[in-house]
Amino acid sequence: MSEARRFGLTRRAALAAMLAVGMHAAFPGRAHAESPPIDASAPAATAWSSLSADEQKALARFGDRWDSLPAGQQQRLLRGTRRWMAMTPEQRQMAQQRFARWRDLTPEQREQARERFRRFKELPPEQQARVRENLHRLKKLSPEQRRLLRERWQNASPEERQRWLERRRQRR
DSSP: OOHHHHHHHHHHHHHHHHHHHHGGGGOTTOOOOSSOOOOTTSOOOOOGGGSOHHHHHHTGGGGGGGGGSOHHHHHHHHHHHHHHHHSOHHHHHHHHHHHHHHHHSOHHHHHHHHHHHHHHHHSOHHHHHHHHHHHHHHHHSOHHHHHHHHHHHHHSOHHHHHHHHHHHHHHO
């Protein structure tokens, strides 16, 4: 693979990661005041010239308008860029894959994912840990085992599902 091609992929991946990090500001339906009040705790603007060469390269898409971006957006983009630059190649690949899956979701599926995440964040820490543990155990199953488990759950009656959940709770 040529150096230019590798750079193109890296640049696209960096931009995708930055977009993913900054997406929360672009969710539809989020209200913004037309002229927000001045807030002393608001982030300060960052001059383009103060960015490192690597940061400028990763953020080149915004270079010509960087100084006109709101300070908060600059900070989000800069945090995302720094996070991206600190990732290993494997972590970057995983981030690209997650972003590709997110991009392919319908707006309704994205909203469902956001709602599930909100509900997860509302759980007490010990329940969050149990959810993570169960997810790790599920990921350790082979694709065939996951498929069979999914089918078994989907074909179960509500009463059977409830019994399974009760037995699971009792084992803890």
